[in-house]
Amino acid sequence: MTALKPFLSDNAAAVHPKLWEAMRAADQPDHPYDGDRLSAELDARFTALFGRECAALWVATGTAANCLALGTLVQPHGGVVCHREAHIEVDEGGAPGFFLHGAKLMLCGQEHGGEGAKLTPEGIAALIDPVRNDVHQVQPHAIAITQASEYGRTYTPAELAALGAFAKERRLCLHMDGARFANAAAFLGGSAAEAARAASGPVHSLAFGFIKNGGMGAEAVVLFDPERAMEVRYRRKRAGHLQCKGRYLAAQILAMLEDDLWLANAAHANAAAREVAAGCADRLLHPVEANELFVRLTPGEREALRAQDFAFYDWGADSARFVTAWNTRPEDAQALGRAIAAL
Numbered sequence: 001m002t003a004l005k006p007f008l009s010d011n012a013a014a015v016h017p018k019l020w021e022a023m024r025a026a027d028q029p030d031h032p033y034d035g036d037r038l039s040a041e042l043d044a045r046f047t048a049l050f051g052r053e054c055a056a057l058w059v060a061t062g063t064a065a066n067c068l069a070l071g072t073l074v075q076p077h078g079g080v081v082c083h084r085e086a087h088i089e090v091d092e093g094g095a096p097g098f099f100l101h102g103a104k105l106m107l108c109g110q111e112h113g114g115e116g117a118k119l120t121p122e123g124i125a126a127l128i129d130p131v132r133n134d135v136h137q138v139q140p141h142a143i144a145i146t147q148a149s150e151y152g153r154t155y156t157p158a159e160l161a162a163l164g165a166f167a168k169e170r171r172l173c174l175h176m177d178g179a180r181f182a183n184a185a186a187f188l189g190g191s192a193a194e195a196a197r198a199a200s201g202p203v204h205s206l207a208f209g210f211i212k213n214g215g216m217g218a219e220a221v222v223l224f225d226p227e228r229a230m231e232v233r234y235r236r237k238r239a240g241h242l243q244c245k246g247r248y249l250a251a252q253i254l255a256m257l258e259d260d261l262w263l264a265n266a267a268h269a270n271a272a273a274r275e276v277a278a279g280c281a282d283r284l285l286h287p288v289e290a291n292e293l294f295v296r297l298t299p300g301e302r303e304a305l306r307a308q309d310f311a312f313y314d315w316g317a318d319s320a321r322f323v324t325a326w327n328t329r330p331e332d333a334q335a336l337g338r339a340i341a342a343l
């Protein structure tokens, strides 16, 4: 049997060898929970990267990172404005309702990725302006955006600045689901610090993803108002997310930050996505900016690709999603581009 050419999900990509090394090096006596010397380094490392003071905590899933951060921004009687196809709405099994104690998700934008699942100040205003300012209606407390978006689109620094200004004017907090933050940062370019700042803009909190990008089981909750960190610590414990061997999670994150591995891995994944895109530009449903491709393909065409051992998910009746990763082999990406072109 030929080996599968994996384009199913970056969630399934292998763990980077440097992270195995880092976890092996962490495999020695230290304090439990987040009292170890590696967890203690996180605040300073992220502060250096973003060039503004922040606190950073590890968690094991992106869902927990999003919901623990949002929990500090939104009260139970408030709402979080997000795109109707945002991961927090469609792929977190109701976790926001659970972690935010019933706070409402207020859904914005069109279905089927109309605008690549990106939010704009105008779109948000159209949703929240009609909300009456009285106790009978849920008031928005925060906006959640996804960088890169659920359709692989990135927010530019100008778009982030506009959203930040809008949020400030409306006294809303801004959270970023950065499950693919690295891919967005790599697309925007520059040094690691420049890319991280450009991709994050003026957000209050960021769920900085590592798992899709060569990590095993560690994401960072980054809080640009470090005063909120203690609240997240209590919430993390109460939610059953305080791991007693936290040093192995911290080790993964620190190894990703070391020598900007996070950015190099994402740049590799993005380059592989561009290789595929070169073969199917006329079929793309969204511009390819990060590491996901949404491609118009009939059921028969998908079958033909699967017969050639390409693994991917169907995306609705007439399209498919392909995801590249830090370890996608260039020859597999080129082969996929050629196979689609030949259909």
Ligand SMILES: Cc1ncc(COP(=O)(O)O)c(C=O)c1O
Residues within 6 Å of the ligand: 011, 060, 061, 062, 063, 064, 087, 088, 146, 149, 150, 177, 179, 180, 211
């Ligand atoms: C946009 C987005 N946000 C968050 C997540 C995190 O999900 P999980 O809780 O499975 O780690 C994912 C993973 O698929 C994602 O694609």
